[in-house]
Amino acid sequence: MKAIRRFSVRPVLPESLLPLQELALNLRWSWHPETRELLRSVDPEGWAAAGGDPVRMLSTVSASRLAELAADRGFLRRLGVAAEELRDYLTDDRWYQQEGVELPRGIAYFSPEFGITAALPQYSGGLGILAGDHLKAASDLGVPLIGVGLLYRHGYFRQTLSADGWQQEHYPVLDPHAMPLTLLTEEDGTPVRVALTLPGGRALGAQIWQARVGRVPLLLLDSSLAENDPAERDVTDRLYGGGSEHRLLQEMLLGIGGVRALRAYCRITGHPEPEVFHMNEGHAGFLGAERIRELGEERGLDFDAALRAVRAGTVFTTHTPVPAGIDRFPEELVARHFGPDAELASLDRDRLLELGREPEGTAAPGGQPTAEGQPSPFNMAVLGLRTAQRCNGVSTLHGTVSREMFSGLWPGFDSSEVPIGSITNGVHAPTWTDDAMRDVRAGDMSDADLWQLRREMRERLIQEVRERLRTSWRQRGAARAELGWIDEVLDPDVLTLGFARRVPSYKRLTLMLNDRERMKRLLTHPERPVQIIVAGKAHPADEGGKRLIQELVKFADDPRLRTRIVFLPDYGMAMAGFLYSGCDVWLNNPIRPLEACGTSGMKAALNGCLNLSVRDGWWDEWADQDFGWEIPTADGMAADDPQWRDAVEAAALYGLIEEQVAPCFYDRGGNGGPPVRWMEMVRATIDRLGPKVLAERMVREYVGELYSPAARAHRELDADAARELAAYVERVRREWPGVSVDHVDSGEEPPVLGGVVPLRVRVALGGLDPDAVQVQAVTGRVDENDTLADPRVVPLKPLGGADLEGRWTYEGELTLDRSGPFGYTVRILPAHPMLASHAELGLVALPSMEVEQVPEHEAGVLLR
Template identity: 70%
Template structure:
């Protein structure tokens, strides 16, 4: 018999235990060991059965046990101490509150992401993007950064993965009850649930309830469309993460962006929280937030006023104000990874009969259309909209910043990719979440618990340098304990997986011998798109078998990963790996664990000796799993991609050589790189792990572990990442936002309009150079004289630059130096201006120079912002020449 309605009956906590409820509702417990230990002591068996979820556990503790605890003075003292610690954590000053050297810190920042990986108890993530977003919130909380997170609440989350008997991926979508999750509904002052609403075509509405997850100091607002006021179709908008067709995804992204801004306004109104000055969109999914903010300003909301007849700004002025306070982060190294929608589908959902009726639909479309060479003219690109609506943008590693500038260079025609205004902030990971308790305790014994906690949150290489003083034996013993824990975890998970695949208990005795706590252990776990090359290790199966079964230096491999439900190619890769791992000859040395997620990862990263990563370079934007492994003393073996390209040193890891030349086909490339991987494992990695010094320890391996912790530890922290966002993006965005008061926004919009109209008539008419000598020798100074036409613009509207540097065989300037030239007097009779200035020949070899004209204004973030540049014509350019010495 099936119930027609389900709900959760909560226990009534005795008054003395009420702080337990507050502790359970603040997700700081997910990374705070003392809080988790307290909950475990409530009922160890139920804590294990609830998978470490205090909300679920408290719902199952019998009343008599709660009554016992309410009389247990020792427990009450522990409870009071942990509750006081949380109170100090969320109210006391932290890093952000003590900054006096960073001007213009924003009062609040809104951080939007389609997924958040905070804890396995709140399964609202699919992979690295969500885990990164969760770590961003946690690090912001630790540092005291006034962030408000905004996302969606998916009633089915991302899928759970199992395997069929023949190794084919199976997807399952368990229904999540928000009342059983560590969430509370945001309520209006009269107690009714707070909601936001979006207008849909056909006089329909999409409504969503606002749920609140408290992540330490940071509120996370999550929008849920499964409310009774919605029709069936609208109730399903937030059903699954990355599910459904194009219109389903579009509605999700409209709800996240437009509904998310409205949710932030509602939250701030109800709680008195400061309104955000900066809006950060984590990937393009939330890009519509900029349109909602433009609509607010056009309607005179958000503290702005105006003179367009309705008390607000016109579209162009509102756009400038919104851009100033917006930060856009791209995580995608390939165009195929970006959400793009048919032009007509987007147009259908905006305008007089749908959302944002006061904004002309063509203006909305203009923000996202691929109107550049090579673009698809009928596709609306969410990343393009994110870049056009954000004055500041960044990739997530140095290499990815370079890739992004190349990929989006069409938006800034005439500029070299290196000048495209997309910076980079390399991702980091939240150490308290990912560092094993045993690693933390070792650090605490060495430098104290508080300094260890500070090292993992604030950073500082001086604290990490203390690893140098830890004895080799202690490090090696720790690594062995972590490896053994992983072996036990793998056996338990493998047994459960085989039972799901239909195996009987009698045929699973072999699992007790799977993996060996004294064998070199390699981990490989991530999503399974083709570019991550899950099966590269299988290119030469005989050679892999030799490595796995080596008599003296065996290796063992733990593999995990999910293919997207619609990606049959990825599922075939999973099946190929699973079938190899099922071979009785090697199944004790290589395993595939289904349902990769946070709970598994927290055991997997610490227990591995090597973290393997072999994507197609440069398609890994950053990749953070290797960072989490490194924080536990695991060494990285990776292609030089993402963060590893930036920070690799042979002192603490290995780089897999790549064969990415244009003349190498895909199969040949994979064969070469797989062979390089085998060679490294056979000749360098395994010998170093197994060789023993005079004290019976692998001295050189332990030294690499030490170097990993001391050199990578401070770099890979999410705290370092968030500090960079504050200093390099949030504070400048807040400064720009404050500068773009209504009158300044109108001024900037009018100036841009005037510049764009005049620019086709801005020209370089004449260029000449003279030198003190007739030869181009190092140290020579040229005197440049340039005559330019500025049309209706004035010298204050432009900057005329001399651009110089080494040149290649096609006369392209590399490592360019830009020196502004100055006007020499007023305009001549033809209205031309003459600019002059020196140019120093400061390097030897092939050298060249040119001049260019850029728009300039005090409120621009960069000279490339408008995408306008004027260069000399070929005839004028011939006068510039290429100087050789």
């Protein structure tokens, strides 16, 4: 019989053991080995059965065992020390408190997913793992951050394989009461609720679960409430599930409901109200609209002034150059959910829709240009960019790609000036460094000892692989008697490559199979064999990704190869830890430049694993011959013939493994000892690359480059300043059609190296004053198309007042510090102290072609 209702019973702990609850409910145990070992010792068998989840373990531990522990003075002493150490961690000053400068009093970090630990399965891949590492590093540094997300009652999905290797999705029901969560309640114990108004007068209510990530609270909104209608109850059913309206409601709940949950949390706990709001991708974009509503209703600001105030304190991080990674909704669907009979009724709906509308006449960010006559879709990334004053990509290369991708929002500016910067992702070392490697510095161990440690980690990985493979084959229908061969799968003395990630087409799961005969020779080489462990999930709606998995699985099922290549289903955080620590080489072969950052290779590097990767994402900026190998790319062939590109890059991959990677690993010298060059690379990876890839470095950069400037702008832009800035922006936009560069004069003398070119420029400013604009000369080397390379900006100064025609004269000098082709142009930009960049408003006036018809050494033409 099936139960009609399911619930979890939490144990009643003896008073002396109550600190166990405190330790289990703070997720710091997931990255603190001493706490984890103490919790495991409560019931080692129960710990293993619970998958290392202390809350689940405590719910099953026997009363007799609890009584035994309560009488164990040694255990109680260890428990007391651990609890006191946690309290010190939560209250002592850390890096942030010791900085001695004015920093944000609070930061809200919104993300659709968070990968903290396998015990809280609220993530699908890199975006969520990055968010989890961001929270953990913020906690370790003492950054006053609050995370905001959704609680998915079915998580993402659990993956198994059918008999023929097809991905199967399963959605187990998650019970929040059985996870490290507590409900946010009022002082009288009543659960806090937030609600959205839906069309037709219906309501979407949500309760708020709290997770403690060290010092950082994480608020997760949950719509599974009895008072909701069934459709609304299921809004937070699955991560990235459902159709357009389902996803829209999820993102409204995350952005709008998340702000309301945050306000309730701060009211109840006394936590300072955040000064900075950080959107981790566009899924939380509606938070800006909710804050515009707040400022309108609470401070009397109109839409424009409220928008300026919201932008000042908002940070937006884009994570993908892939169209499928950006949510776009039909505008009529968004319009139906906002307005007089729906949500944010006090806002001008047309103005709200404008914030997410893709720019006309340009390729749509995240997709193809909208067909003529068709309404533009509502783009969540565009919404994020228009409601945040500070924006960034997640690696240097991704910053460049993002500036090009979204340049249509800033017409008239070269992509290099688009105001999107970059902060390269990092990973949380205490989470991803194997316990055996934590105290290892390359110089503290002999080559022989370090080589032996790496072998032991490889051997432990292989045992884990065999257990998981046996489970997978049983799920696929194999009889236990058929599976004796699994005991021979993989070899602890063979070079082991790892490839594990989500399975969209651009990550090219099956590039390694491009030439199957060559791959077979690599796997079965008599002296230098290779073995490969592969894992990954395709999105449930991605039939192409599922076919790639099936193709790989069928190859790995070959009885001649299955002891050398395996596919492990249900890739997640628990499996990832074994892979990162046990593999020798981490493989990454995306289509450049579609990998925004890609942090799995960073986690592997922390464990002494070398990288074998296309120069994309983080590897593009930190690749080094001491850290691994670069797979050459055929970028120019990508658009015209992707099959040819794949063949070229796969051949390069095979060649690297055959000629460099495997020989380096197996070169044991005459005495059969550790491979000398390989160990040099392992040491360099640990000592030199390791410090670069840390999430602590990443969070420090966010604090210094984005959070602190945003907090200062937030403080300076009070209601009056916001109104003044909005009035300035409206005036500039109204008058800009009358702004122009009318004449440029650079004198008569031919330019020479070391000399100067005097500039005199006559401009029309419409109805604007000179203090509302900046007139600049932009100068630098030029290419054969007269395009300025590495341009340098020279501000020009007004000379006197306006002439009888209302024109203004500006002047300045260009220093000729480089020989060769040289050029300049002149432009006019808006200027205001509260603008974060001169491109922020997307307005620029450039010389017309008529102005450029002047002698060769004058404006806009080469100076040779």
